Amino acid sequence: MEQNIRVADMTPGQHIQGFYILKDIRNKTSSKGSPFLSAKIMDATGETEAKMWDYSGPLNAEDSGRVMLVRGEVTEFNGALQFIIQRIRPAEAGDRYDVRELVPSAPIDQEAALSEVREILASMEDGEYRTLCQAMLERHLDSFCTIPAAKSVHHAFRSGLLMHTLNMLRAADFLAGLYGEVIDRSLLLAGTFLHDLGKEREMVRSELGMVRDYSVPGMLLGHLYMGAKEAAELAQEQGMAEEKAMLLQHLILSHHGQPEFGAAVEPQCAESELLSLIDLMDSRMEIYAEQIADLKPGEFSGKIFSIGKAVYRHHNSE
């Protein structure tokens, strides 16, 4: 009996016991009339089909997404792995497992990343923007460090928002220098830090922090509106000058670039224009990174829905 083998390392014939997440649980009936459980087991490295024969409960669809202690055997069926469960129970208080090994997470050091965000915020020349951003960070600290940046598409994993925001802050910092003639560095950095904070309320997450769906306010109001409104309220509390508060709201409301991509208004100052391009650039680069990871050099992906085209992994980039 092997312990906690990672899903990506499973091979037929192994007898395994370990903690996994059970997804897509369904109670079914075989053609001979006997009940069984169909599901997927997953951890941060991947997922595979699972069956438990002659099982009629109590676990059911409502338990999907929970951590389970599972014992069973890895088999093969029609060319794919299938995990045959022999015993199963939900994880309990006192069980010892590491959530980060079960849920896909950003490939970053979370503490170091947070420190770097704090440093960049501390470097802002404009005191009002700096104070507001720092207050906002403390208010949303936990979710800022852990939520994904999207439901799917890109950075759709634990700490995705932190990784996405930090990358964008680094780019914004450099580009504020390159285009120093037209860019107010503090405004650009503040808008960059704040632009996706409204996503916390836009998504419904499972107890393990994975996005289950868009929330009702997320659908009816959107994260641009919610983020801009919260920033405006805090700016007013802090007595920020009206134009500066307005510019912050403008950057958040316009960061999707164009109405057809969800922008509530179009960028109309240099900082909002640049912010929308940095956001586009970072999400595109992450889409390429995620796609290329699954390709061999010389291969094309299939058509990717979010960008409407296939991508190529060339030999140089090994």
Next chain:
Amino acid sequence: MEQNIRVADMTPGQHIQGFYILKDIRNKTSSKGSPFLSAKIMDATGETEAKMWDYSGPLNAEDSGRVMLVRGEVTEFNGALQFIIQRIRPAEAGDRYDVRELVPSAPIDQEAALSEVREILASMEDGEYRTLCQAMLERHLDSFCTIPAAKSVHHAFRSGLLMHTLNMLRAADFLAGLYGEVIDRSLLLAGTFLHDLGKEREMVRSELGMVRDYSVPGMLLGHLYMGAKEAAELAQEQGMAEEKAMLLQHLILSHHGQPEFGAAVEPQCAESELLSLIDLMDSRMEIYAEQIADLKPGEFSGKIFSIGKAVYRHHNSE
């Protein structure tokens, strides 16, 4: 010397004294080198070219849009009227004239219209929506009654917003009955009343209430965002239930129907869908009314920019 002849009634040869608005004032020099003033005089009935020969000031471009006491003669030049000014001075305290005769206004009885708006608001079944709308009306009473509904396009005259809102409330009241199965009457009426209140901050107006331009917040934030945010803040003060406050914001944010027409989010409940259609319907009908007023039966207009097509006045509709 005739007094206060309406611009639409002027004919060559008249000697006139009266109060008019002077627009587009420019100080020019003739080919012989003598200075003169070029402008337009207007009242609620129309406008015509005006010249004052051998005039070098003090009136200049900055005085455009002010009421003046003017004396002069109506002449004709190249087939069009031209008013030759002989004496001119800005209106002063104590002068007696009626602004409504000088500035184009909605063809409605303002007091009766306001009463009807109050009645419809008072008829809302939902106490929370009713209270919020009534508070909002008192807060914005003056501008609600006097501002235009747009810079141009439709209802671009004094009290245009009042006229537009009342017409829409009447339609909303009827349609809430016709589609009673899916429409919450109070929500629809509240959204209808509130939908354009953000326009007060979106436009810069002259002292006479005519729209001079979009304001900076109007350009960078838009009236949908500003209106939704104010409604949300008042709803919170009043302790309105969260979903109800969210629905109000959703109706305001989505009332342009589609992102390419400026909606911050798309309508996703029956009331927001219907509100966006009532708004479209009322603005279209007003565009037709304004265009048809200038056509003879059997005539087509030229192509109208805001709707991208010409309109026809048929003989039935006389």
Next chain:
Amino acid sequence: MEQNIRVADMTPGQHIQGFYILKDIRNKTSSKGSPFLSAKIMDATGETEAKMWDYSGPLNAEDSGRVMLVRGEVTEFNGALQFIIQRIRPAEAGDRYDVRELVPSAPIDQEAALSEVREILASMEDGEYRTLCQAMLERHLDSFCTIPAAKSVHHAFRSGLLMHTLNMLRAADFLAGLYGEVIDRSLLLAGTFLHDLGKEREMVRSELGMVRDYSVPGMLLGHLYMGAKEAAELAQEQGMAEEKAMLLQHLILSHHGQPEFGAAVEPQCAESELLSLIDLMDSRMEIYAEQIADLKPGEFSGKIFSIGKAVYRHHNSE
């Protein structure tokens, strides 16, 4: 043995005999080589899977859509109901059943609705338009009262056209008053009544009145052209003045609003503009009604193909 249990009320274990429609009939062979019949049984309340084991005919795919007398047992398979047929024969002359209980129908009183349509037509001020509409109603009386308004999307049930047209006439009647300055009430009502009559020829219906498909003329010519042409021919027979006949045709040809939504020409008079908006409004409200009926308060639908977005059922609208 229970009689004529409605499909929506079936539960596993019931032994049932009754009249149902059989859809999607297919003759199949099991993995052991024995023939069986696979189909769906439906009535106005819903549909469910059905199987008849060891059945090799004579019923086959060509009998899909016919009324059958069925006896069998309700079972459950993989979490869904499955009706196991034991005996089956097509309905015969003399069988007693009510088509309205088998085919989904508009939730209206057909006779009352027709009376109201007649009243509104009779109220038209313009005698020529009134006469034409009344003649057209008598000519198409049966199909006007029974056909759906569409193959799918909205009002896709028996008497859907009657329900859709009546709702639109009510709205047109009210709005002709609200916009009396630019709307010729008789023209608007006539166009509203006539706008979808061409649908009779556009669709191929089963013997029970359900739309099976678009007809060949429906695909190659469209209901706008066919409806306008028939109205024009009747108008000519009645000696209607040329402009009035032309306006009727224009309203029919343009009622889809924009070329990309199927309009043969764009609306260019106030009545055609308003008609196209009333049509859009009534179809949208019906789509919401049909969707919301399947949702619980607080729930979103999935993305709806015809409108390209999801819709929300809020708690107010219970």
Next chain:
Amino acid sequence: MEQNIRVADMTPGQHIQGFYILKDIRNKTSSKGSPFLSAKIMDATGETEAKMWDYSGPLNAEDSGRVMLVRGEVTEFNGALQFIIQRIRPAEAGDRYDVRELVPSAPIDQEAALSEVREILASMEDGEYRTLCQAMLERHLDSFCTIPAAKSVHHAFRSGLLMHTLNMLRAADFLAGLYGEVIDRSLLLAGTFLHDLGKEREMVRSELGMVRDYSVPGMLLGHLYMGAKEAAELAQEQGMAEEKAMLLQHLILSHHGQPEFGAAVEPQCAESELLSLIDLMDSRMEIYAEQIADLKPGEFSGKIFSIGKAVYRHHNSE
């Protein structure tokens, strides 16, 4: 005094008497207060500015487009020709001039072209289509031979429709052979001959046959609908089989190819698809011919509105 010099051949200093069309007539007043007439004189070869000093009538804007007997002198003003009129009167009964020299006409032999059209129609294998086309030709003979194919854009000259239709018939005849497997030659030729006949009612022409504007039915119904309806009525009179009549209507209704280019329905059979492409091809080739005529080899035109791009005349095509 030279007689009837063509406008394209005028040079400064000539004293001329001749028949010309006067366009864009306006009565103006000089800066010194004396009245004069401003207009353009044109014939089939071109047009130039014209002035008649100290002229106050009776000719005025309403006389634009009429043939005049003019005497005057060719001068030059700011680098362009200017015709100074000394005497002028409208042409009278008995005056001898050739309309074809005054109005731009298709560069074809009208009689030969008509003969060729008749031959192609006579060659149609299908008797019903042939009869209908021949009857339609006789009914519209005069206008078919003389009207332009468009108000502007392409073939916007006398006999433009004849030239356009003949070219398309030639192409259709050849392509019906090349794609004989999928093309019914008679149907394609019939659709080609009929496709633009509705243009006769779509345009308002001056007494000289030049298009002044779109007609009211042209705007509200369009030439596709009017042409299809007339063909349908004649087909019915002749007892044509229903599918064949339907196909003819389909070809006419769909010949603009796509809804956004004005097609009432999309082409859905091989003949309608091909007809729409032949129409596109012939209009494009004529646009190039008209543009290239004004260019020197090696030159680009400016951006042409109807096709949204510039065109190049290369050296090969001399």
Next chain:
Amino acid sequence: MEQNIRVADMTPGQHIQGFYILKDIRNKTSSKGSPFLSAKIMDATGETEAKMWDYSGPLNAEDSGRVMLVRGEVTEFNGALQFIIQRIRPAEAGDRYDVRELVPSAPIDQEAALSEVREILASMEDGEYRTLCQAMLERHLDSFCTIPAAKSVHHAFRSGLLMHTLNMLRAADFLAGLYGEVIDRSLLLAGTFLHDLGKEREMVRSELGMVRDYSVPGMLLGHLYMGAKEAAELAQEQGMAEEKAMLLQHLILSHHGQPEFGAAVEPQCAESELLSLIDLMDSRMEIYAEQIADLKPGEFSGKIFSIGKAVYRHHNSE
């Protein structure tokens, strides 16, 4: 035992031996755990499902697309044919079969078609264009005669490019005469011949000449660029005048007509405009031909992805 029965002629019960292509080979395991081979067998007339029970290799997915000598029995499963393989081996040197009977090919006489292409090229008046085209033909002779014109959509069979190019040359030859005023015949014919030659490098083909996929250069550079570049290099070797070489490249780069259809530049001379229309016409007519072949008169196809609409086969075109 029957020999080499065509797939389209197979009926249940036949025992057959013959050469076929095996596609989509997969090694599977039955629910009882025994291995089997699942595949399709095809020849030029069609394809059908095939199974080989208790088969565990050596053939596998990598052998898909190869010619095999197969022995087995035709059976029926769930209303469709299923070929049960009893013996199988790959074709070997010395086996006698005709590739043209196994792979779908253009319905043309390849030798006659090539002769006609040679004749048309030889008829070009311009010696430089003629020389270049003839050299290009010899250089690509084999692939020009055998490759498909596309991966799917139209002419997606052996010798499809030859058939497509010849049809277009015939049309170009005729239309160069019809539009002789604006069309340089040699340039149009040269562009037509060259326009798709870049497709040779754009597609990856199996050993039997069927397109397996787009190649990497095909995806990253496209056949327009590759074709234009090769033509330019050969023109330079031959010392062709610069404008003429530029025009050839322009025709190739623009033959998709519009950027959204893949044109690298828009057509801007008469020949490039016409070439893009001839290409569109020939591909559309082939799509209709391929679709109509599968329809009965009076039937509509389903919606066809490449043209976004259904097509109709009428009774005339039998």
Next chain:
Amino acid sequence: MEQNIRVADMTPGQHIQGFYILKDIRNKTSSKGSPFLSAKIMDATGETEAKMWDYSGPLNAEDSGRVMLVRGEVTEFNGALQFIIQRIRPAEAGDRYDVRELVPSAPIDQEAALSEVREILASMEDGEYRTLCQAMLERHLDSFCTIPAAKSVHHAFRSGLLMHTLNMLRAADFLAGLYGEVIDRSLLLAGTFLHDLGKEREMVRSELGMVRDYSVPGMLLGHLYMGAKEAAELAQEQGMAEEKAMLLQHLILSHHGQPEFGAAVEPQCAESELLSLIDLMDSRMEIYAEQIADLKPGEFSGKIFSIGKAVYRHHNSE
């Protein structure tokens, strides 16, 4: 008499002699019949209207764009400056003036910029890419340092291409580090350096290096195609590996990002995606910089054609 006053510093009353460029020269006739010259005089700081009374030649339209020695007086006409020329002659060999003071130039130190470009090229890890770029730089050295990056829109001044390319190289260098996981630094830098080199042949320049128009090859082939082809030919000469040469061409062909913005193919690897975004970013930032230079804080520009919206200059960015 003042010498070489910059156009931006001219005030009414000055008597000036100096070297200026004369643009838009036209020979006109006054209303009294006397000839005069109308033109604009410009230097790097701006331009103003100019007149020379009683002048009939020899200078004419063909001399537009040349440097002239001019003497005259600054006057005012209708609120704008007007330069009255008293003497004028074209600059001659031996005249001493600095072209950089007459033609608008990039606000950079040309030598330093070129050095930095050289350094970045020298830092490329990949020897093949480095060699090719360095060879290309030497081949195009002069034009690379002096031509504008566009005819208008952005960087439309002397050395605009150098400034644009250097800025993009700096950004590419930084971003290649930030996205090191997916970006091949050498490929990105090579593509960035090469992307606009085809512009040299795309534009026709005056003797002073200002863009007069697009060239014929620029219109018919485009700078993407010409640049990619030249790079490919040089790569082949140098024996570069095929995939690497293909990637370079792909980056150049796709750098406009989308077909509707002129991309010949869409970006499909991480480096081409990023290059297209860096190009978009640098051109946008320059548009903002050029627009904001003409605005006061708190002001909006008018609608800018190239980006379809107005831009705002806020108070922060002073």
